[in-house]
Amino acid sequence: MTSQNPTLLLNFFKALAHESRLRLLAFVSEREHSVQELAKRMALKEPTVSHHLALLREVGLVDLRLDGTTHWYALEPKTLSRLARALLAPGQLASLAGIEPQLSTDEKILRNYLTPEGRLKDFPASRKKRRVILVWLARQFEEGRDYSEAEVNALIERRHHDRETFRRELVGYKMLARKAGIYWRLPESEWLP
Amino acid sequence: MTSQNPTLLLNFFKALAHESRLRLLAFVSEREHSVQELAKRMALKEPTVSHHLALLREVGLVDLRLDGTTHWYALEPKTLSRLARALLAPGQLASLAGIEPQLSTDEKILRNYLTPEGRLKDFPASRKKRRVILVWLARQFEEGRDYSEAEVNALIERRHHDRETFRRELVGYKMLARKAGIYWRLPESEWLP
DNA sequence: TGTAAACTTAGATGGGTATCAAAATATAGT
DNA sequence: ACTATATTTTGATACCCATCTAAGTTTACA
Numbered sequence: 001m002t003s004q005n006p007t008l009l010l011n012f013f014k015a016l017a018h019e020s021r022l023r024l025l026a027f028v029s030e031r032e033h034s035v036q037e038l039a040k041r042m043a044l045k046e047p048t049v050s051h052h053l054a055l056l057r058e059v060g061l062v063d064l065r066l067d068g069t070t071h072w073y074a075l076e077p078k079t080l081s082r083l084a085r086a087l088l089a090p091g092q093l094a095s096l097a098g099i100e101p102q103l104s105t106d107e108k109i110l111r112n113y114l115t116p117e118g119r120l121k122d123f124p125a126s127r128k129k130r131r132v133i134l135v136w137l138a139r140q141f142e143e144g145r146d147y148s149e150a151e152v153n154a155l156i157e158r159r160h161h162d163r164e165t166f167r168r169e170l171v172g173y174k175m176l177a178r179k180a181g182i183y184w185r186l187p188e189s190e191w192l193p
Numbered sequence: 194m195t196s197q198n199p200t201l202l203l204n205f206f207k208a209l210a211h212e213s214r215l216r217l218l219a220f221v222s223e224r225e226h227s228v229q230e231l232a233k234r235m236a237l238k239e240p241t242v243s244h245h246l247a248l249l250r251e252v253g254l255v256d257l258r259l260d261g262t263t264h265w266y267a268l269e270p271k272t273l274s275r276l277a278r279a280l281l282a283p284g285q286l287a288s289l290a291g292i293e294p295q296l297s298t299d300e301k302i303l304r305n306y307l308t309p310e311g312r313l314k315d316f317p318a319s320r321k322k323r324r325v326i327l328v329w330l331a332r333q334f335e336e337g338r339d340y341s342e343a344e345v346n347a348l349i350e351r352r353h354h355d356r357e358t359f360r361r362e363l364v365g366y367k368m369l370a371r372k373a374g375i376y377w378r379l380p381e382s383e384w385l386p
Numbered sequence: 387t388g389t390a391a392a393c394t395t396a397g398a399t400g401g402g403t404a405t406c407a408a409a410a411t412a413t414a415g416t
Numbered sequence: 417a418c419t420a421t422a423t424t425t426t427g428a429t430a431c432c433c434a435t436c437t438a439a440g441t442t443t444a445c446a
Contacts, residue, residue: 010212017210019203020404026286029311031333031348035423048405050424069413069422074351077310080280084309087277093219093268116277117270118222140224155224158267213434228393241435243394262392262443 012083015059020044021052028062029075038073088116110136120160131173131193137166138175141185152176152183201252205276208252213237214245221255222268231266281309303329313353324366324386330359331368334378345369345376 015021020042027033027041039049053073056062060079065072089111109132113122124130140155141147147155153163160166170176173192176183208214213235220226220234228246232239246266249255253272258265282304302325306315317323333348334340340348346356353359363369366385369376 007212010210010215013206013210013215016206017203018404019200022203022206022286029286031335037335044404045406046423047407047425051404054424066413069420071423075286075311077312080286081309084277084280087280088274093215093222093273116274118268119270142224142230211434237434238436239393240395240437244434247394259443262390264393 009086011059012061015055015061018052020048021056024049024052024056025061025075028073029077032065032072032074034070034072036070109133118159123160123162123165130169134166134169134173134175135191138170138173138185138191141176143185143187145184147183149181149183202279204252205254208248208254211245213241214249217242217245217249218254218268221266222270225258225265225267227263227265229263302326311352316353316355316358323362327359327362327366327368328384331363331366331378331384334369336378336380338377340376342374342376 016025023042024038027038033041035046035049035053038044038053039046042049053062053064057064057073060076063074063076065074109124109129113120113124113129113133115121120133123133137156137159140159141152149167152167156163156166167176171178171183174186175191177186209218216235217231220231226234228239228242231237231246232242235242246255246257250257250266253269256267256269258267302317302322306313306317306322306326308314313326316326330349330352333352334345342360345360349356349359360369364371364376367379368384370379
């Protein structure tokens with residue numbers, strides 16, 4: 001789930017984005033229900049309920065147990081908690097855009113230094129790790145545009161309170177350039193290793 | 194978020210249930226973007242992007258900063274992590290159905306003894322707390338229907354491995370009755386305090 | 387005050403899908 | 417085999433919403 005098919009996450013949200021299906025999940029989270037029961041409690045016809053249950057089953061949110069002619073549906077709680085944990089992983093969204101913000105090796109390093117809200121917890125000591133953080137930070141800036149120092153500070157503060165340190169490091173690694181109080185992002189080919 | 198307006202959760206999922214909006218979130222999670230930039234990177238017209246951003250803003254997933262005539266949109270990561278945590282809370286779904294499975298005082302007790310997957314971690318010592326757990330467990334059974342012992346065991350094992358203890362307790366509290374190997378749920382008015 | 391730039395709002399169109407009734411399938415029991 | 421029951425599948429209808437163009441709004445600047 002952590003870094004899989006982009007449409008997987010989308011399918012989850014689609015499955016959850018309807019009132020009838022959310023209410024169905026609520027019922028089957030109490031206990032197993034048959035289609036009949038659910039149709040009665042939801043004031044819908046069986047085919048409609050069956051249709052929704054099929055969608056929920058496709059993404060693994062409900063479980064089906066057959067017993068004679070009656071089908072017992074129940075919540076699959078692990079799926080829901082896996083989804084929740086996936087949402088907490090930073091960088092999960094970025095992979096959806098087809099952007100691939102950095103390599104997956106670096107992503108692991110990065111994950112250790114980011115809170116679920118996407119802020120920096122720390123600044124690592126090793127140069128390799130520091131660079132991963134700074135690459136990520138530098139990519140927050142748009143290429144081909146000027147930034148005032150206040151803008152640079154604001155952008156850094158979205159991720160860490162210590163603007164001075166990170167501003168200085170970004171310039172030191174030649175990720176940002178500075179002239180007369182104006183900053184801009186340099187092409188990645190010029191960034192220092 | 195823990196136990197609020199049922200439609201709030203639904204609105205979140207609706208906002209997230211479209212590929213364009215997920216990709217928008219991915220872009221603004223990198224850094225601030227203007228509407229123009231986003232329209233260009235997404236190959237959509239500005240009004241379309243503006244429309245989607247408005248929806249995302251309504252549920253607090255993105256933030257807007259005005260600067261002259263250009264509007265800078267950025268991800269609001271706290272909203273996403275709050276949503277994720279809400280999904281991990283057991284009983285969150287139940288409140289959506291208008292079911293209200295138990296009182297909120299009891300819900301707090303229950304929450305302490307449930308894993309995010311909805312399984313029982315423990316069996317409390319105090320009678321009051323034990324009863325809360327058993328009420329919740331008894332409501333997993335359907336009234337007006339017979340259960341074989343195997344079915345009772347299966348239902349209990351969805352929540353805790355120790356079927357014998359809980360089966361015995363449910364009968365002891367007169368929540369379940371037993372005759373000739375057949376079990377059934379008793380009306381709540383007869384359950385012992 | 388007038389013009390340009392960036393965005394939002396309004397209105398129109400098309401595609402997706404929720405719901406239902408009717409038909410098809412599967413299982414249990416006689 | 418036949419019937420009854422529970423569910424799924426099919427096909428039709430209606431509604432919701434994503435996207436576009438065109439028009440309206442706001443801010444900056446001459």
